[in-house]
Amino acid sequence: MRVDDVEAFKAAFRRLAAGVAVVTALHPDGRPAGFTATSVASLAATPPLATFNMARKASAWPAIEQTEHVLIHFLGVRNRAAAETLSLDADERFAGDHWAPGPLGLPLIADVPAWMLCRIIGRYPVEESAIVAVRIEDGRLGDDDIPLLYHERQYWRPGDRA
Amino acid sequence: MRVDDVEAFKAAFRRLAAGVAVVTALHPDGRPAGFTATSVASLAATPPLATFNMARKASAWPAIEQTEHVLIHFLGVRNRAAAETLSLDADERFAGDHWAPGPLGLPLIADVPAWMLCRIIGRYPVEESAIVAVRIEDGRLGDDDIPLLYHERQYWRPGDRA
Numbered sequence: 112m113r114v115d116d117v118e119a120f121k122a123a124f125r126r127l128a129a130g131v132a133v134v135t136a137l138h139p140d141g142r143p144a145g146f147t148a149t150s151v152a153s154l155a156a157t158p159p160l161a162t163f164n165m166a167r168k169a170s171a172w173p174a175i176e177q178t179e180h181v182l183i184h185f186l187g188v189r190n191r192a193a194a195e196t197l198s199l200d201a202d203e204r205f206a207g208d209h210w211a212p213g214p215l216g217l218p219l220i221a222d223v224p225a226w227m228l229c230r231i232i233g234r235y236p237v238e239e240s241a242i243v244a245v246r247i248e249d250g251r252l253g254d255d256d257i258p259l260l261y262h263e264r265q266y267w268r269p270g271d272r273a
Numbered sequence: 274m275r276v277d278d279v280e281a282f283k284a285a286f287r288r289l290a291a292g293v294a295v296v297t298a299l300h301p302d303g304r305p306a307g308f309t310a311t312s313v314a315s316l317a318a319t320p321p322l323a324t325f326n327m328a329r330k331a332s333a334w335p336a337i338e339q340t341e342h343v344l345i346h347f348l349g350v351r352n353r354a355a356a357e358t359l360s361l362d363a364d365e366r367f368a369g370d371h372w373a374p375g376p377l378g379l380p381l382i383a384d385v386p387a388w389m390l391c392r393i394i395g396r397y398p399v400e401e402s403a404i405v406a407v408r409i410e411d412g413r414l415g416d417d418d419i420p421l422l423y424h425e426r427q428y429w430r431p432g433d434r435a
Contacts, residue, residue, distance in 0.1 A: 116321075117318050117319055117321065119412065119414070120318055120321035120389075120409055120412075121318060122387075122414060123347065123387040123389060123412055123414060124315050124323075124347075126347045126349070126386045126387045126414075126417070126418075126420055127292035127294065127313065127347045127387075127420060128290070128291075128292040128420040128422055128431055129290075129291065129292055129314075130289035130290040130291055130424075132289065149314070149315075150314035150315065150316075150324075151289065151314075152291075152311070152312035152313075152314055152324075152325075152326055153286050153311075153312065153326065154312075154326045154399060154402045154404065155328065155399070155400055155401060155402040156279050156282055156283060157279055158400060159278075159279065159282035160399060160400060160402065161286075162312075162314075162324065162326060162404055163314075164314050164315065164316045164324060166317065185285065185286075185288045185289045187288070188435045191435050224288045225284075225285040225288045225289075227282075227285060232399065233397065233399060235395065235397050235404065235406070237316060237317070237322060237394065237395060237406050238317055238320060238322060239317060240316045240317040240322065242316065242324055242397065242404055242406060244397070244399050244404060247282055250281065250282075250285055252281070252284060252285060252288070255288070256288075257435075258288055258289060258290040258424060259435055260290055260422070260431055260435070262292075262420060262431055265434055266434065266435040267431045267432065267433065267434055267435050268431075268432050268433055268434075268435045269290055269422055269424055269429045269430075269431060269432055270429065270430050270431055270432025270433065271429065271430055271432065272427055272428065272429055272430075273350045273353050273419075273421055273422070273428040273429050273430045
């Protein structure tokens with residue numbers, strides 16, 4: 112792998128499996144915004160903090176840049192279709208009954224194992240991307256499920272203990 | 274889940290599965306530092322950027338705070354013992370032959386599926402933690418392996434397609 116060898120970078124990151132989350136927000140005009148994310152990570156437990164990363168050219172960035180709150184949903188295997196829908200072109204992501212207005216009117220994805228209402232406490236632009244830090248203010252656990260994984264450009268379920 | 278309900282926050286994050294990485298660095302006096310991380314995430318592909326999160330009271334923070342370079346390793350199932358060793362008390366993490374000095378003298382974990390030499394380009398303190406942004410400058414792919422997962426406080430291997 113050499114510096115700026117994009118294919119090698121992508122090959123390396125394909126060797127890291129990731130849990131799948133969906134981040135939603137509202138555009139200033141009230142339209143729903145959201146995307147499927149594999150970058151959601153815990154930052155601290157006390158107070159409860161988390162982070163996610165995104166491109167600043169992403170369709171949801173104008174919403175994330177200007178809003179105070181987002182919902183972060185952790186997806187189970189039963190939510191695979193929602194993960195795929197929230198990865199489509201922006202104008203197709205909220206066509207369907209996989210969501211409804213939730214807390215503060217934010218788009219709430221249906222039937223997820225866990226969701227959290229988060230206040231954005233930091234936006235850190237880096238090159239053409241941004242790191243977003245949030246403080247978790249509320250949330251709910253839904254029916255438990257096997258967590259949805261993303262790896263090698265495919266969705267997976269966990270298998271046996273390693 | 275209520276605001277600052279730490280147990281509920283932890284219960285939610287247990288529903289997110291994560292790939293396992295090891296971050297290593299050198300203390301200013303040359304001693305090795307490192308830790309097992311489930312927070313490593315891609316930030317951009319061009320240029321290749323990534324992030325990880327850590328507590329600023331962590332034993333490795335003085336190294337991360339003062340150094341320019343780290344190694345990030347993505348672990349496979351065959352590296353489970355290394356993941357556990359790098360989670361022990363700080364003075365036990367480098368006792369053994371699971372590592373050797375690598376690029377720039379940084380601790381290189383043996384036989385991983387992928388590692389990356391990274392330059393730290395941003396440290397963002399948030400409460401008692403920090404987000405660290407890196408630019409990937411070099412790296413190698415090792416023998417391929419099934420990625421190691423962490424979920425519900427246990428190590429797992431991916432199973433079937435979801």
